Amino acid sequence: MANSAAQVIARPEPSAHRLTVLVALGDAQRAEQLADALAASDDLLPVLAGSGVGQMADVAIADEAGLESRVVSSATPIVLLSHRVGGERVADNVLAVLPVSADCLLIAAAARLAASGYRIDRAGRSEVAHGDFHDGLAEEDVPDDNQARPALSPREAEVLALLAEGAPNKVIARRLNISVHTAKFHVAAILIKLGAANRTDAIAIAMRQGLVLV
Numbered sequence: 332m333a334n335s336a337a338q339v340i341a342r343p344e345p346s347a348h349r350l351t352v353l354v355a356l357g358d359a360q361r362a363e364q365l366a367d368a369l370a371a372s373d374d375l376l377p378v379l380a381g382s383g384v385g386q387m388a389d390v391a392i393a394d395e396a397g398l399e400s401r402v403v404s405s406a407t408p409i410v411l412l413s414h415r416v417g418g419e420r421v422a423d424n425v426l427a428v429l430p431v432s433a434d435c436l437l438i439a440a441a442a443r444l445a446a447s448g449y450r451i452d453r454a455g456r457s458e459v460a461h462g463d464f465h466d467g468l469a470e471e472d473v474p475d476d477n478q479a480r481p482a483l484s485p486r487e488a489e490v491l492a493l494l495a496e497g498a499p500n501k502v503i504a505r506r507l508n509i510s511v512h513t514a515k516f517h518v519a520a521i522l523i524k525l526g527a528a529n530r531t532d533a534i535a536i537a538m539r540q541g542l543v544l545v
Contacts, residue, residue, distance in 0.1 A: 349373075350446050353388035355380035355403055356412070357396025365392065368435035374497040375439060390446040392438060394431065398422070408445040410438060426450045440495045440534060440543075447531045483524060483542065490517040495534050495543045 352375050356362040366377040378388065380402045391403040394412045403409060410427040421428060426445040429438060483491060486507070493503045504514040518530070525540075527533035537543045 349376040350389040350443065351387060352377045352442055353380060353391040353393075353403060353407065354378065355391055355393040355397030355400060357394055365435060365438065369439055369442075372439060372497050373499065373502060375442065390442045392442060408448070410441045410445050412438070436496060439497065440538070443497055444531060444535055444538075449531070449535050483521065487517055487521050487524070488542070490514065491521055491533070491537055492543055494518065494521070494530055495537070 352369055354362045354366045354369070354377050356365070362379055366379055369375045369377040380397060380400065388404070388407050390408045390410065391397075392410045392412065393403055397403065398409075398411070405422070405424060407424060409422070409425045410429060411421060411425045412431045412433065413428055414431060426449065427441040429441055433441075489507060490503055493506060498506065500511050500514045500518065503509075503518070504511045507514070509517075521527070522529070522533050525533050525536045527536055534543070
């Protein structure tokens with residue numbers, strides 16, 4: 332459709348916690364393909380640049396052309412798909428820089444993390460860019476990502492991969508043919524083994540340790 336760039340791509344049953352993701356790429360075909368892939372997630376609502384909702388986006392996925400078009404608010408966290416080499420200066424609101432060839436799962440995970448305030452580099456390392464994601468923890472209780480972690484079981488690795496896709500417990504249970512109670516148990520075990528404060532923190536630590544999306 333000719334005017335698809337102004338179209339909101341959404342699933343018929345939106346989740347109450349979906350993140351609005353502005354897709355601003357110079358390649359319109361790639362933008363539509365990426366938006367279609369993101370729309371398959373239960374927690375992401377992709378919107379193509381040109382729809383007029385850029386200022387309302389929770390996070391943006393852009394390339395250099397998208398940044399130059401200025402459709403992305405300076406206050407919106409950005410996942411930048413770029414040919415830039417590591418160490419080059421980027422705007423303060425660019426919280427993740429990924430290769431232009433990054434696959435949709437990696438881009439989606441980076442978008443979720445960026446929306447939560449995590450800064451991610453091209454190697455998949457992650458750090459909290461702003462805010463305190465360990466409220467209520469004493470300083471000595473904050474997880475040290477450099478500590479050795481117990482190995483995840485094969486089933487926990489499968490659950491972790493689904494967590495990185497943004498899957499809630501019910502979806503994890505359905506995809507792995509297990510009960511929701513068992514899914515909750517595996518998620519809790521993963522958080523304990525990784526020393527994570529929450530699901531988002533677990534994905535960030537797992538990316539840093541090369542457990543997912545490498």
